[in-house]
Amino acid sequence: MAAETSNGPRTSAKICGMGHSMKRKEDPRFLQGKGNYIDDHTLPGMLWLDIVRSPIAYGKIVNIDASKALEVDGVLAVLTGKDLEAYNLHWMPTLMSDTQMVLPTDTVMYQSQEVAGVIATSRYAAADGVAAVEVEYEPMTPVIDPFKALETDAPVLRTDKEGQEDNRIWHWEAGDKEATDRIFDEADVVVREKMHVPRIHVASIETCGCLADFNPVEGHLTVYMTTQAPHAIRTVLALVAGHVGLSEEKIRVVSPDIGGGFGGKVPVYPGYVIAIAASVVLGKPVKWIEDRMENLQADSFARDYHMDAEIAADSSGKIRALRIKTLADHGYSDAQAAPSKFPAGLFSICTGSYDMEQAYAEVDAVYTNKPPGGVAYRCSFRVTEAVHCMERIVDTLAHKVGKDPATLREENFIPKEAFPYHSPLGWEYDSGDYQAAMDMAKEMIGYDDLRREQAEKRERGELMGIGVCSFTEVLGAGPSKDFDILGIKMFDSAEVRVHPTGKAIARFGTKSQGQGHETTYAQIIAEELGLPAAHVQVEEGDTDTAPYGLGTYASRSTPTAGAAGVMAARKLRDKARKIAAHLLEVGEEDLEWEPGTFSVKGAPDKSVTIQDCAFAAYTNLPEGMEPGMEATNYYDPPNLTFPFGTYICVVDIDRGTGEVTVRRFVAVDDCGNIINPMIVQGQIHGGLTQGLGPALFEEMTYDEDGNNLAGSFMDYLVPTAVETPAWETGHTVTPSPHHPLGAKGVGESATVGAPPAIANAVVDALAHLGVTHMEIPIRPDRVWEVLREKGVAI
Amino acid sequence: MRIEEKFTVDAPADEVWAFLIDPERVAAALPGAEITEKLDDNTYKGGMGVKVGPLNAVYTGTVAFDLDEDARSAIVHAKGQGKAGMGTADMKMTSRVVSLGPSESEVTVEAHMSVTGILAQMGRGMMQHVSKKMFKEFTEILGKELAAD
Amino acid sequence: MIPPQFDYHAPGSLEEALGLLGSLDDAKVMSGGQSLLPMLKLRLATPANIVDIGRIPGLDSIGEEGGYLRIGALVTETALEENATVAARYPILLDTAKVIADPLVRNRATICGNVAHGDPANDHPATMLALRAQMVATGPDGERTIGVDDFFHGLFMTALAEGEILTEIRIPAPGGVGGGGADGAHHGGAYLKLERKVGDYAVAGVAVQLALGDDGKVTQAGVGLTNLGMAPIRASAAEEVLTGARLVERGGLRGAFSKVRDAIARAPDADEVIAAAAQAAADATDPVADRRGSVEYKRNMARVLTGRAIAKALARAGG
Amino acid sequence: MARHNVTVTVNGEAHSREVDSRLLLVHLIRDELALTGTHIGCDTTHCGACTVLVDGVPTKSCTVLAVQADGAEIGTVEGLADANGMSALQEGFMQEHGLQCGFCTPGMLMTGTALLAANANPSEAEIREAISGNLCRCTGYVNIVKAVQYAAAKTAADGAGEDN
Numbered sequence A: 001m002a003a004e005t006s007n008g009p010r011t012s013a014k015i016c017g018m019g020h021s022m023k024r025k026e027d028p029r030f031l032q033g034k035g036n037y038i039d040d041h042t043l044p045g046m047l048w049l050d051i052v053r054s055p056i057a058y059g060k061i062v063n064i065d066a067s068k069a070l071e072v073d074g075v076l077a078v079l080t081g082k083d084l085e086a087y088n089l090h091w092m093p094t095l096m097s098d099t100q101m102v103l104p105t106d107t108v109m110y111q112s113q114e115v116a117g118v119i120a121t122s123r124y125a126a127a128d129g130v131a132a133v134e135v136e137y138e139p140m141t142p143v144i145d146p147f148k149a150l151e152t153d154a155p156v157l158r159t160d161k162e163g164q165e166d167n168r169i170w171h172w173e174a175g176d177k178e179a180t181d182r183i184f185d186e187a188d189v190v191v192r193e194k195m196h197v198p199r200i201h202v203a204s205i206e207t208c209g210c211l212a213d214f215n216p217v218e219g220h221l222t223v224y225m226t227t228q229a230p231h232a233i234r235t236v237l238a239l240v241a242g243h244v245g246l247s248e249e250k251i252r253v254v255s256p257d258i259g260g261g262f263g264g265k266v267p268v269y270p271g272y273v274i275a276i277a278a279s280v281v282l283g284k285p286v287k288w289i290e291d292r293m294e295n296l297q298a299d300s301f302a303r304d305y306h307m308d309a310e311i312a313a314d315s316s317g318k319i320r321a322l323r324i325k326t327l328a329d330h331g332y333s334d335a336q337a338a339p340s341k342f343p344a345g346l347f348s349i350c351t352g353s354y355d356m357e358q359a360y361a362e363v364d365a366v367y368t369n370k371p372p373g374g375v376a377y378r379c380s381f382r383v384t385e386a387v388h389c390m391e392r393i394v395d396t397l398a399h400k401v402g403k404d405p406a407t408l409r410e411e412n413f414i415p416k417e418a419f420p421y422h423s424p425l426g427w428e429y430d431s432g433d434y435q436a437a438m439d440m441a442k443e444m445i446g447y448d449d450l451r452r453e454q455a456e457k458r459e460r461g462e463l464m465g466i467g468v469c470s471f472t473e474v475l476g477a478g479p480s481k482d483f484d485i486l487g488i489k490m491f492d493s494a495e496v497r498v499h500p501t502g503k504a505i506a507r508f509g510t511k512s513q514g515q516g517h518e519t520t521y522a523q524i525i526a527e528e529l530g531l532p533a534a535h536v537q538v539e540e541g542d543t544d545t546a547p548y549g550l551g552t553y554a555s556r557s558t559p560t561a562g563a564a565g566v567m568a569a570r571k572l573r574d575k576a577r578k579i580a581a582h583l584l585e586v587g588e589e590d591l592e593w594e595p596g597t598f599s600v601k602g603a604p605d606k607s608v609t610i611q612d613c614a615f616a617a618y619t620n621l622p623e624g625m626e627p628g629m630e631a632t633n634y635y636d637p638p639n640l641t642f643p644f645g646t647y648i649c650v651v652d653i654d655r656g657t658g659e660v661t662v663r664r665f666v667a668v669d670d671c672g673n674i675i676n677p678m679i680v681q682g683q684i685h686g687g688l689t690q691g692l693g694p695a696l697f698e699e700m701t702y703d704e705d706g707n708n709l710a711g712s713f714m715d716y717l718v719p720t721a722v723e724t725p726a727w728e729t730g731h732t733v734t735p736s737p738h739h740p741l742g743a744k745g746v747g748e749s750a751t752v753g754a755p756p757a758i759a760n761a762v763v764d765a766l767a768h769l770g771v772t773h774m775e776i777p778i779r780p781d782r783v784w785e786v787l788r789e790k791g792v793a794i
Numbered sequence B: 001m002r003i004e005e006k007f008t009v010d011a012p013a014d015e016v017w018a019f020l021i022d023p024e025r026v027a028a029a030l031p032g033a034e035i036t037e038k039l040d041d042n043t044y045k046g047g048m049g050v051k052v053g054p055l056n057a058v059y060t061g062t063v064a065f066d067l068d069e070d071a072r073s074a075i076v077h078a079k080g081q082g083k084a085g086m087g088t089a090d091m092k093m094t095s096r097v098v099s100l101g102p103s104e105s106e107v108t109v110e111a112h113m114s115v116t117g118i119l120a121q122m123g124r125g126m127m128q129h130v131s132k133k134m135f136k137e138f139t140e141i142l143g144k145e146l147a148a149d
Numbered sequence C: 001m002i003p004p005q006f007d008y009h010a011p012g013s014l015e016e017a018l019g020l021l022g023s024l025d026d027a028k029v030m031s032g033g034q035s036l037l038p039m040l041k042l043r044l045a046t047p048a049n050i051v052d053i054g055r056i057p058g059l060d061s062i063g064e065e066g067g068y069l070r071i072g073a074l075v076t077e078t079a080l081e082e083n084a085t086v087a088a089r090y091p092i093l094l095d096t097a098k099v100i101a102d103p104l105v106r107n108r109a110t111i112c113g114n115v116a117h118g119d120p121a122n123d124h125p126a127t128m129l130a131l132r133a134q135m136v137a138t139g140p141d142g143e144r145t146i147g148v149d150d151f152f153h154g155l156f157m158t159a160l161a162e163g164e165i166l167t168e169i170r171i172p173a174p175g176g177v178g179g180g181g182a183d184g185a186h187h188g189g190a191y192l193k194l195e196r197k198v199g200d201y202a203v204a205g206v207a208v209q210l211a212l213g214d215d216g217k218v219t220q221a222g223v224g225l226t227n228l229g230m231a232p233i234r235a236s237a238a239e240e241v242l243t244g245a246r247l248v249e250r251g252g253l254r255g256a257f258s259k260v261r262d263a264i265a266r267a268p269d270a271d272e273v274i275a276a277a278a279q280a281a282a283d284a285t286d287p288v289a290d291r292r293g294s295v296e297y298k299r300n301m302a303r304v305l306t307g308r309a310i311a312k313a314l315a316r317a318g319g
Numbered sequence D: 001m002a003r004h005n006v007t008v009t010v011n012g013e014a015h016s017r018e019v020d021s022r023l024l025l026v027h028l029i030r031d032e033l034a035l036t037g038t039h040i041g042c043d044t045t046h047c048g049a050c051t052v053l054v055d056g057v058p059t060k061s062c063t064v065l066a067v068q069a070d071g072a073e074i075g076t077v078e079g080l081a082d083a084n085g086m087s088a089l090q091e092g093f094m095q096e097h098g099l100q101c102g103f104c105t106p107g108m109l110m111t112g113t114a115l116l117a118a119n120a121n122p123s124e125a126e127i128r129e130a131i132s133g134n135l136c137r138c139t140g141y142v143n144i145v146k147a148v149q150y151a152a153a154k155t156a157a158d159g160a161g162e163d164n
Helices: A027-031 A067-071 A081-085 A123-132 A177-186 A230-244 A270-282 A292-298 A347-351 A383-401 A405-412 A434-445 A447-459 A517-529 A557-584 A610-619 A677-697 A749-769 A780-789 B013-020 B023-029 B118-122 B126-148 C014-023 C036-041 C077-081 C084-089 C091-098 C111-116 C124-131 C236-242 C252-257 C270-283 C295-318 D025-032 D088-095 D105-118 D124-130 D142-163
Strands: A047-053 A059-065 A075-080 A091-093 A099-101 A114-120 A134-139 A168-175 A189-197 A209-215 A220-225 A251-254 A286-289 A305-313 A319-329 A358-366 A463-472 A492-498 A504-508 A536-540 A591-594 A597-600 A603-609 A630-635 A644-653 A660-670 A728-731 B002-009 B033-040 B043-052 B055-068 B073-082 B088-101 B104-115 C007-009 C027-030 C049-052 C062-065 C068-072 C134-139 C142-147 C152-154 C165-172 C186-194 C204-212 C218-226 D003-010 D013-020 D051-054 D057-060 D073-075
Touching (some): A075 A081, A075 A123, A075 A270, A091 A230, A114 A270, A134 B088, A168 A177, A177 A305, A209 A270, A230 A251, A270 A286, A305 A383, A319 A347, A383 A749, A434 A644, A447 A463, A463 A749, A492 A517, A504 A517, A517 A536, A557 A603, A557 A610, A557 A630, A644 A749, A660 A749, A677 A749, A677 D142, B002 B126, B013 B126, B023 B043, B043 B073, B043 B126, B055 B088, B104 B126, C014 C165, C027 C036, C062 C084, C077 C091, C077 C111, C091 C124, C091 C186, C111 C124, C111 C165, C124 C165, C124 C204, C186 C295, C218 C236, C236 C270, D025 D051, D051 D105, D088 D142, D105 D124
Parallel strands (some): A047 A286, A319 A358, A504 A536
Antiparallel strands (some): A047 A114, A492 A630, A591 A597, A597 A603, A644 A660, C134 C142, C204 C218
16 A cells, blocks of 8 residues: 655656645735735624733632723623623633633633633724723732642642642553663663753744634524634534534534644634634624734643653663653643543653663643643644653763764664564554664764864864754554544545546645645645646635544644545546546556556557546446545544654854854754655744744743743744754655555654754753753853853853 | 842931831832721731833732831731732732941841732833832932931 | 724924923823834833824934934934944944844834833943933923933933933044044944844843054943843943053054954953953943843853953954 | 824825724724735734835834824735736745745735845845844745745846846
């Protein structure tokens, strides 16, 4: 079933199948201001929702006085938790089967929590209404430090949950603890690092929002919303609001053009629910558009893993075992978006690219007075944390045994011939050739020359570092035996219909947020059917028309929906073959397939095109054949895919200020067979930049009172073109043996691989001073503190 | 946020102590502060306006005094809520007066402040500057007032 | 984010503007609006009236006249950046403008607005201190000139009285052309800012303006500091260390004048003098710890940047 | 509160509206004139998604009052293409894959258009500096730089062609 290694495209430029850098079909509308994002939607009679939010992190609501707000011209209503309580809509379930308030009835649990909704006739009136609502609070001392949250005298935050006696949410573990401990006891070398992958934010340039339109006459709800998973959202809405009459056939969720999602637009946030509730109550369309500060302070948070990692190795640096103890700060609710059976996501990929005997990982999740966190930000569920942990501590090991970090990696790589490889924590890696990626990266950056330059600079007292990261990703969730969200299996789907004139429409259960699905999916169909990709229209995001799917996140589109598209197209090709045999009056077995054309073996001039077959499907069918040219596939992947790569980064450090400059960064990725090289490179550029951010700039911090200190772009430091280096990319191709196109998915590798590469480079620059670790983000002041401590600050 | 200050006043300790435990006089020495109502012997209602350039924050709330006359030590607990979603402010201040001579006293102040909301978030350390400035003005006025007595 | 309600006024003349400021309650002057509008959107400022001086003719000129570089109230950062006189004779101003916010903000933001805002995190105030600029305030009773040392009163507080508008900044012109001339001195200045990324307020910023005689001795020094205290700071002690010190070998400047700027020869003890001045600048700071770093870090950055800014100013004085 | 008559010429077409003092230019463009290509991405003048040309000068329209723009010529993304199709810069973005989700793109295009009008052949450093007030979360900027270079080269080649 699997495809061969692709060496360039097999289809013509006209067909533009896999391997062509087809220009994107979505671009003309985006480039001419004709995109159709959520805030571009308006409906007649539309009202506006704006939200009153808590300035405090924890406390009782003494009183909400809406009287002045209701006097504001244009303000129609102020909704509170008490109002929603009447409909039993003041709480909602999270994707992890925890609960979360929509609006509070008595207690606020984090700063910027939604406290009341103001409905008005305009954006401006709604904002004035928000400013006029007077809420009296009785502040309580918040629990901000997750370690303190587990102390016995810590106040229990989730008193609403029956049986919850402390702030622990769950404990998860993987691997053989005893066997791992035994190796640690006898190992020649043990290294240990404690590290924090801090809370960060997706910061897509478009915030979240929706336009809820309830038609009271028909009892029908249409919700236009920024969601990466429209079908799952529809089901959740039906489950949450079924009791007020919103059953699933009466709900239509439409996800329009999305201005960046990165995982932040997977969960259901209270604002959506308040807008829907307001529309249902008022019988009018209600629009809610978050502003940037609300977005940065209330939703779309990721990471926040405190990890204590150890490697056991022999004296030569051969890794024998890995042990990680983790504390996960989830904020006030476990509202992360992970598959149900994976509370710590796919963290067990932490053994990475290295062969070892045993591993054991454990995670304890805790509640704190912060907004719910843990969205899979450009990450296949905690893979970023796992990779950062492993790739950092491997460097510590290299330092300890006195080996070059690239060499130590090479000596520990899972060898090419060991695939499919069974990792100690239970994964079956599909394919890999880690050395090839390493070789290419070293070659591209001139590794040996850089090491020489570094040695010379050290002599002169200059600080330069070279960082290596050889990550292995796991993505494409996932096989239905293990993967579900709220019980719904994580398959995905495609529906392909070829019209009589040979043009097609293809619909998918996923939803692009900039990845270019309209182009790559068309290329997939073109590859399989031989129709020009230009003739394939791709649609996603409307639950009334698209087949059911779990959506786009965790790099799952190509591995799941892309594969579904292949399978659906192949069904059509099989049908077309029958039609071709009919038209050419030969047996099916006498036909040869060239993309776009069936010809008779030995008589190449006797042929029909796929377009001929499509026309015949409506006009001239073999007897007994069902008319039409349409196929659907729900693809349940047999396994996940395991893309990998090696990144090498060069940094220079200013000994005066502690500033780190990324001088060069080479990223060699292997994502299996490539559908559109241009788009793949674009994904990598973007992912690298979203790795640069947390490595050097971005962090959501809170003070002891629970104030969010990075609540605007003034302090949440998204890199600009000036801070971002000119990325250099390369590729090796190791196809996935089980994906029908041999593709693996690529959206997230770079976000995962870049932070440890940069951190390793900084540590490498300082390694001769005895530095083994730097916490990210590696801010100038942090570096300077180290320089001063080591006596090299000038 | 913790603030610690120590300063000397050219006045006898008893006079300084009397000043520090008189809500009206304390309020008068804090620009922007006012006492609006006495709730009981130790508790008052009041307000505090903080004006910094174009920014104008107004807090209303309560002040409670807990006095140890013998040790000349006072714990003042002020808490207030800002207008229009400005957030809350809470300050527990312990001040002690020690006599350094017949007409010289030393005042030590240790305050713990919690400020929530946009001023704490967007302040760029502004609240630290503001509180430093408030203390400075307060001690100046205190010194002047008592010297004038 | 939506601004609160206010009344907007766009006077066509300075007189009209002053009249409005005198008659309206709770009025705020706006020029480029790049500081004020964000504060309005955050509802941190809620003035009842805004007097937009942006349409008043004659306030947007920049140029040398009567021994001063005169910068009108409506001169934008971009206009300053594009001004040939500034580029040739006031590189410190160009340095400063180029690190303020981002190029789009600078298209509207004004130099006078940056100064009048009284924000110690703004960049021009330090440079104005180093350049010993004069602020021209126009009020109902006419114009008055305020020395820069008397202008900044504290956090967002300046010497501008209610109803007054900062209509012009006057910077004493270095004599002659090309940095060395009629006053016999060689002038050089530089502004250095450490920021976390483009568009950030300074972790620390340092402005240094030097005048040197032919003998290589500093005849006048100006050192201003950004975001290192409640107000912009003049590092007087650093200026004292520098003034009178010989930083360049005798004849070094003359020789360098026609050669490349790197050719200037530092005097034997110049490094010590610079280090002492840098330390004196650090000692003049009173920063608070925040997300940009600790008090210790910021003090040290004042030291590091002062040293570098002096070196750059020296190089410019030589070339 | 006071209302003001405002007339702006947007992409060559004059529009008059009576607006509140506080109406932001971006809302005039998006909500009143229904030109939704101009986006809003932040509240603090950092992201540049709302960049338009005001009398040829790239400006963050979320930090300008509509009344301040009275009488101005406004250029938005909708006005970049003409009868001959997309501008060289728009074409550059398409050819060099300078956009992904497309949300920052209109702002980038307006900034880039102004840059090229002032500097026909900008260096990479000049391009990066010019777009440093426009945040992009998808592309990593490399291809945006290339898109501007593409447009510069194409315009130069077209100009050379005309000269011949």
